Amino acid sequence: MEANNDVALDIIITNVVSVFRTRCHLNLRTIALEGSNVIYKPEVGKVLMKLRKPRITASIWSSGKIICTGATSEEEAKLGARRLARCLQKLGFKVKFTAFKVVNVLAVCTMPFHIHLIQFTKNNRPIASYEPELHPAASYRIKNLKATVQVFSTGSITVTGPNVRHVAMAVEQIYPLLFECKSTMR
């Protein structure tokens, strides 16, 4: 449908999750003692470290695997991860920044119209599923993009995918399907 060319949709990325490895063992107690902005969780076996700029929370395991969450773009995630690795280096660990990968991107987008979820589910069975008794949104899984779109009746959608490009493609793919089931225009 040409609707894509006529309408500008703001896809707002709210969260980017990334992982990387330091290829060395990390002593969590040292990090908890010598780092500020850290929360030590011995029962789970990890340390939470929060960076201010970019606003990122990192879960650090003693094996050297680190998960960073809270970034709003892939570049920011990489910068934050590198800052963190540098921080750990300063604390005295022989850190190598390796195997950085963005694993999940969460974005929201608002359509300029309401969506009739029952009709949307009917048109797109069995890929779409809607159970009002369980969740207010209809969920649509795009297998080839490995993305999941949750469609709310107010026109808001949340998209999760492995990277930003897939998320944008998912929105492009789902827009015509939503357009068919719209009921009013803004």
Next chain:
Amino acid sequence: MMGSGRKCPDCGSSNVVEDDLYSQPQLVCTDCGSVVSEGQLTTTRSEEVQGTIVRYSQSTAVDKQPCRNQIKGLKRVRALCRILRLPPVIEETSESLFAQAYESTDFLHVSLPKKETLAGCCVLLGCRMQGWPVTMGTVTSLLDTDSCLMGTVYKMVVSTLKLESPHTNIMDLMEGHCREYHLSPPGVPEEFCESADRLASRASALVELASDTWLMTGRHPVPVMVASVYLAWLSLKPSPARLKLSLGRFCQMAKVAVPGPASKRVTELKEVLCRLGQELPWQKGAVVSPQKVAALVGDVLKHRISLLKRAIRSHEDALAMDSVSGTEGLDVANTPSSTLPLSLCTDGVAPICEDLPIGSSPCSEGQPDFHQSQLPTPHAEGCQTVQSVRDSEDVVVTATGSAKNPEARGEPARGSAEHWGKRHPFVPPCARNPSKKPRLAETGPEVTGDEEISDSEIEGYLRTPLEMREFAETQMKLQSDSY
């Protein structure tokens, strides 16, 4: 005790009796104690009560008998069908679904509560496929399980068996739901009694109104049903005694559980009814208060289609007046002259008469769908709001999070978000009262990810030696205090 007529080979006595050693039958001579003969030590699987050494899943029997849990599950399915008084067709469907699901690999190493819930999910799926109205809540309470677990297992079953799960028609649910209410003479005062049929028809009309005005989509059906039954009960005899009774006390009297969101739904429905009540000719535009709306419900439901159209028209007139007076910078030309928030029935549009009798649903019973009112739509198709023409590339650009013209895009977005809920009279409540600020793409610094990181940036995350010492001392003190 002369069990068998055998002679003992050792001593020659004929006092040979049957004396089993655990599971092994034996013939023993009572005089000398020798064992004359003994039977088979092992028994067949069906005779064994204790477990076998080899696990069922590892047994290599060609023709496997169903395992114990499967048999129990099938019994549970049958019991549920009998409790719910389902027709034999549904019972057979549920049993076959259960057998298929149980034997699939997805349910092989699943925990026992999940297997128990599987029985209920198969019954629910069978009912849905045959169009029998049953809510998930009913099955959950019958199984006495967690609703989250129920939801998980239900989704697993649907995806494993690759079936489509049709939606339950809420109108079918309504009748059964109304019969649960204890509103007959013995336990309830005369003033509050009501017949289930009248209640069902009035409540069904209210549910149709709710679905027309965006109060149903995405919401759990049960609170809406409870709210509509309460309002129907109030409106069928709006005496002061009835009006004094709140939702909670009504449900207590009728011996029905109050779902959490039900009171919110009552408020929302009353709001819609007030707005429509205002349009009644004999109200002459006077504002209707929620307390007094119960008396008008009957009339509103009788003429609901025309009242909805009138409400939309008067809302647009009010907006046009506001924009002319210049308080809001809306482009009047862009607002559709009569946008109807009501959807079309997918079977096509039929011209409708104004005074639709309450309770008659144009959609056939077989359609598993919420009732959608059919309206003539010469206007809706004619007006399309003119959207700003932009490249499709814009979609990708904004996705990277670094908006090129944040202010330019932000202003109209904020502006349209403010007017979005106000442009149409009947929108989902969350769109009408956007309490949160509209989300805008944050204009973070242009980052490439590969920039140099200076030492000064990192200093802030490290403690100074003094801080470290103090921290360590404090920790030691706290530990020693705790001992």
